[in-house]
Amino acid sequence: MHYFWAFLVGGALCVIGQLLIDLTNLTPARILVLFVVSGVALSALGWYRPLAEFAGAGATVPLLGFGHLLAQGVVAAVERHGLLGALTGGFSAAAGGIAASLVCGVIASLAARSKDQS
C-alpha cells in the first residue's frame, strides 16, 4: 500500500509543478527554488513530517522533500550544537545529494563530451 501512496503523492506534487509551469511564467529554476523553500517552510510548520511518514519516497523524492531534509537537519544540529547548528545543519543533511550530483556532473562532463557535441 505504501507504494500506492508514494506514487499518488509524488505524482500529485509533480502536477503542482506542472500547473506552475503551464499557468505561470515561472522558469524551471524558480520552480525548483520555490519547491525547496516551501519544503523548508512546511517542515518548519510541522506539516511535512506526517506526509513523509505517510507517503515515503512520494514526499521525500520531490524537491519539497529536499527542503524538508534541510529543515530536519537544521533542527537536529541546533539540538546538538546550539546556534552553530543553524549554520551546519542544512549542508550536513543535504551533503549526500549535493555531492552525488556534483561527482556525477564531473564524471558525465568527462565521459559524455563527444556525444553532446555530435
Added chain:
Amino acid sequence: MNRKASPRSPLGKDCLWAFFVGGSICLLGEGLRTLYGRAGFVLTDAAALTSVTLVALSAVLTALGWYQKLASRAGAGTLVPITGFANAVVSPAIEYRVEGLVTGVGAKMFVIAGPVIVWGMMASVVWGVVYYFLRPMMGG
C-alpha cells in the same frame, strides 16, 4: 497533434504526463528505500542512499540524452523529483565542458541548481535561528 477543438487538453495532458512520470520516479524511490531498508540500513541512510541512486541514474540518462527526451513530454514530472535536480547539474556540466574544466564545468555546473542551494540553505539557516530561540518556549 494540436487540436484546436479541445483547448483544455494541453494542460490536462501535461498534468497527466507529469503525474505518471513523477509518480513513477517516486515509486522507484520507494522501491529503492525499501530495498536499502531490507539490506540493513537505518531509515535516514536508506533515504540518503535512495537519493544518491536516483541522482546517479539521472546522470546516466542525462549523459545518454534520454532524460531530456523524457522531460520534453513529462515536464514537471521530471523536474520536481531529485532526478530533475541532478539533471540540472549534469546537463550544464556536459554542455559547458568545451569551455574548460574550471570556467566551464566548474563554474556552470550549478547555474540552475546553485540558486536552489542558495535559497534552500538560507531558508534552513533562518529556520535554524528561529528554532533555536523558539525551543525554550516549546518546553524543549
